[in-house]
Amino acid sequence: MSTITPNSSPTLLQINTSLFADKGNSSVLAENIVAAWRKKHPTGQVVVRDLGSSPVAHLDAARVIALNTPAADRSAEQAAIVAESDALIAELKAADTVVLGLPMYNFGVPSQLKAYLDHLARAGVTFRYTANGPEGLIGDRHLIVAAARGGIHLGLPSDSQTAFVKTFFNFIGIHNIEFVYVEGLAYSAEHKTKAFELAQAEIEKLAA
Numbered sequence: 644m645s646t647i648t649p650n651s652s653p654t655l656l657q658i659n660t661s662l663f664a665d666k667g668n669s670s671v672l673a674e675n676i677v678a679a680w681r682k683k684h685p686t687g688q689v690v691v692r693d694l695g696s697s698p699v700a701h702l703d704a705a706r707v708i709a710l711n712t713p714a715a716d717r718s719a720e721q722a723a724i725v726a727e728s729d730a731l732i733a734e735l736k737a738a739d740t741v742v743l744g745l746p747m748y749n750f751g752v753p754s755q756l757k758a759y760l761d762h763l764a765r766a767g768v769t770f771r772y773t774a775n776g777p778e779g780l781i782g783d784r785h786l787i788v789a790a791a792r793g794g795i796h797l798g799l800p801s802d803s804q805t806a807f808v809k810t811f812f813n814f815i816g817i818h819n820i821e822f823v824y825v826e827g828l829a830y831s832a833e834h835k836t837k838a839f840e841l842a843q844a845e846i847e848k849l850a851a
C-alpha cells in the first residue's frame with residue numbers, strides 16, 4: 644500500500660534584485676519573509692539568486708535569435724545562450740515558494756530584474772498562445788514580493804511595479820502572488836522603522 648506524504652522538504656527561491664545585493668532594503672525585507680518561512684518549514688531548502696551581485700545578461704538581438712532558433716539548428720554559442728535561460732526557468736520551476744526582492748528605481752523595476760524576466764519569457768516553454776488567448780506553462784506556485792520604496796506609491800499611478808510584476812508572472816502561469824511593502828523609507832529613520840514593523844505584521848499573516 645502506498646501512502647501519500649506531504650512535501651516535507653519544500654524549496655524556496657529567494658531572488659534579490661537590489662543594486663546593493665543583500666544590504667538593500669528589499670533584500671532585508673525578503674530575508675525577513677524567508678526567516679518566517681524557515682520557521683514554518685524547518686527542513687526546507689532555500690536557494691538564493693542575487694541579481695545585484697551576479698546579474699544575468701541583458702536581452703539583445705543575438706539572444707532573441709538564439710531563443711527562436713530550433714534546437715537542432717543552434718550554433719554552440721546559441722545553445723549556450725539558451726542553456727542560461729533553461730537553467731533560470733528550471734530553478735524557478737523547482738521552487739515551491741518564490742520570494743522576490745523588488746526595489747523601486749526611477750519609478751520602475753531594476754534593470755537587473757527586467758533582464759532576468761526576459762530570460763523567463765519563452766514562447767512554447769513558459770507560455771503559449773491558444774485560441775482562447777495566452778496560457779502560462781510554468782505552473783502556479785506561491786510568489787511573495789518584498790517591495791521597497793523611498794517614497795509612497797501604493798495605489799497611486801506612480802506604482803507601475805505592482806501591475807507589471809503581477810502581469811508578467813500571471814502571463815507565465817503564476818497567480819498565487821502576495822505583496823509586502825515598505826514605503827516612505829527616505830522620509831525619516833522613524834518612518835523606516837515603522838514601515839518595517841508594519842511589514843513584519845503582514846509577514847506573520849502570509850499564507851504558508
Ligand SMILES: Cc1cc2nc3c(=O)[nH]c(=O)nc-3n(C[C@H](O)[C@H](O)[C@H](O)COP(=O)(O)O)c2cc1C
Binds near residue numbers: 662791795
Ligand atoms: C537609483 C535609485 C533610484 C530610485 N528611484 C526611486 C523612485 O523612483 N521612487 C522611489 O520611491 N524611490 C526611489 N529610490 C529609493 C529606493 O526605492 C529605496 O532606496 C529602496 O530602499 C530601494 O531598494 P533597495 O534598498 O533594496 O535597493 C531610488 C533609489 C535609487 C538608488
